[in-house]
Amino acid sequence: MKLPTGQQPPQPAGQTPISPARAATVNAAGADNPQPSARQQLDALQLANRQATLARVAEIINRQGQATSEVLLDVRGKSLLVEAAIGNTRLETGDWVKVMRAGNELQLMGKLAPAQETGIARALVQHMPWQQNLEGGLTKLLASLSQGLKPDPSPGQLPSARPSQPLPEAARQSIQQVLARLPASASLMPGSGRQEQPLQQIKQWIAESGLFAESRLVQTPSATLPDLKLAVGRVITALLTQQGNGPEHFNRLTPLASPELVQAPLNFPQASPRAPAQSANGEATTVGQMLRLLAGMLNRITVNQLHSQVLTARTGGDAPAPLSTLLLELPWVTPQNEPRVAQLRLEQYPEDRGTQEQQHKASVSEWRLSLAMDLDEAGPLHFDVALRQQSVSARVWAEKQSTLRQVNEELPLLRQSLTDLGLDVTDLECRRGTPQASATRLEHRLVDTRA
Incomplete structure (x- = not known):
């Protein structure tokens, strides 16, 4: 699912935008091995609609020249398998991406530039x-x-x-x-x-x-x-x-x-x-x-x-x-x-620190x-x-x-x-x-x- 026509995702500071912007759909297992629905999996991450967070690409699965790939994301310490169509942007295991929940899908908002940690x-x-x-x-x-x-x-x-x-x-x-x-x-x-x-x-x-x-x-x-x-x-x-x-x-x-x-x-x-x-x-x-x-x-x-x-x-x-x-x-x-x-x-x-007010106090x-x-x-x-x-x-x-x-x-x-x-x-x-x-x-x- 693409973003609305003419609307580009915001580019995080110091990061590389994914182009064209695409959606990542949470993958559900077959009937023989029932898994929670996409909505249940996203709710379990405590991710509200239109809320963005960072995720790490833990593994890329079945990438055989297809338009879509299965990507295992590490989101808030939990693994999440998604089907992602990411256009010309190349994702590698270990990359950090910014994702946002849009209904029961995750939209890939941007890919972080290589960190100092990589070198x-x-x-x-x-x-x-x-x-x-x-x-x-x-x-x-x-x-x-x-x-x-x-x-x-x-x-x-x-x-x-x-x-x-x-x-x-x-x-x-x-x-x-x-x-x-x-x-x-x-x-x-x-x-x-x-x-x-x-x-x-x-x-x-x-x-x-x-x-x-x-x-x-x-x-x-x-x-x-x-x-x-x-x-x-x-x-x-x-x-x-x-x-x-x-x-x-x-x-x-x-x-x-x-x-x-x-x-x-x-x-x-x-x-x-x-x-x-x-x-x-x-x-x-x-x-x-x-x-x-x-x-x-x-x-x-x-x-x-x-x-x-x-x-x-x-x-x-x-x-x-x-x-x-x-x-x-x-x-x-x-x-x-x-x-x-x-x-x-x-x-x-x-x-x-648990609240916004506490963030302004001396740590x-x-x-x-x-x-x-x-x-x-x-x-x-x-x-x-x-x-x-x-x-x-x-x-x-x-x-x-x-x-x-x-x-x-x-x-x-x-x-x-x-x-x-x-x-x-x-x-x-x-x-x-x-x-x-x-x-x-x-x-x-x-x-x-x-x-």
């Missing part, structure tokens, strides 16, 4: 298969300080046939700088969070995690900034210089990847399996292997940067979305000087923090904390029964510490197991996480 997602998917676990990478970097690296073997020569050589001085200094600034497990004692110095340390660790490397370079153009991502780059440059190679050689290397990050690249936070212990007398890594490992570590940090951008840029639909999301991994060292990694997810959610954000780590004796731990103005709630998950018992014994001290900070503790508990992870979906069919 970020494309860059993200290129790095995801080649991520190297930061804990395993840092372990090998630390071992290289004492073991050195072996030169790459000549064709037909075994790697063990050549003796290891000390690291270039520039690479050694960069690795030592990173290790010197990593937090130690003994640096934060119970109750120290109320002191100013530990809070400043935490801010420093987050700032130097590598997630903000580019923005820090813009503010302070210095190649010697203490930053994990920049330090990895300095080690790479030193190794390439020692071999007489330029940056183009590094770009041709295939990065090393960790299997668990290939199988579940977007689950965050999730404590990674413990990296195998590095023996002090073990065989040294070759320069080429170390460069591939460093490339995988750079990809891991880059994936966290791009993933944060995708989640922050994602808009549309009616489900509340975070105003901003940060995904970062914070390396730290044990008393035995062994690297470990804690995964942190920080999200800011807007106020849930109150809710901050949600998820932290996952795997401790030697306590095992995997997961923390979920929510802060809204002065109200805070926290939940701790522990896999080991002994750890669960110990955490429950410490909860009164945690409650008192939060109260001393002026916070109203609304909920505080510890549970056995792990929380159900919320899988991230990349739109535009770049990654199919439904398989």
Whole structure:
């Protein structure tokens, strides 16, 4: 059903109009499988007549050169199958469109222009298969300080046939700088969070995690900034210089990847399996292997940067979305000087406002923090904390029964510490197991996480 003659649909700002404008008719199933009528399906979406909303093209079905196509739309979190005649406008899975109810039909009013999220997602998917676990990478970097690296073997020569050589001085200094600034497990004692110095340390660790490397370079153009991502780059440059190679050689290397990050690249936070212990007398890594490992570590940090951008840029639909999301991994060292990694997810959610009058009031954000780590004796731990103005709630998950018992014994001290900070503790508990992870979906069919 076309729009009335001479009447063109309004063009949303920054969007591409569908031309010619056509109607999308809700598809009803046959008699063998009766489904709600078109009117019932539209009423279930709480969509009034002449009301417009945004919908995402979830799937295009039976598109075989016909004038009409079956399109599965994701409207307000619900799936709706429609028969659409859209003229010359090409729809792809993942596109966002503006639709308006006209009686018992949906009129396609316009197609949104490609969002910033699309380009970020494309860059993200290129790095995801080649991520190297930061804990395993840092372990090998630390071992290289004492073991050195072996030169790459000549064709037909075994790697063990050549003796290891000390690291270039520039690479050694960069690795030592990173290790010197990593937090130690003994640096934060119970109750120290109320002191100013530990809070400043935490801010420093987050700032130097590598997630903000580019923005820090813009503010302070210095190649010697203490930053994990920049330090990895300095080690790479030193190794390439020692071999007489330029940056183009590094770009041709295939990065090393960790299997668990290939199988579940977007689950965050999730404590990674413990990296195998590095023996002090073990065989040294070759320069080429170390460069591939460093490339995988750079990809891991880059994936966290791009993933944060995708989640922050994602808009549309009616489900509340975070105003901003940060995904970062914070390396730290044990008393035995062994690297470990804690995964942190920080999200800011807007106020849930129900009326037009409330929209003009000052909004109150809710901050949600998820932290996952795997401790030697306590095992995997997961923390979920929510802060809204002065109200805070926290939940701790522990896999080991002994750890669960110990955490429950410490909860009164945690409650008192939060109260001393002026916070109203609304909920505080510890549970056995792990929380159900919320899988991230990349739109535009770049990654199919439904398989």
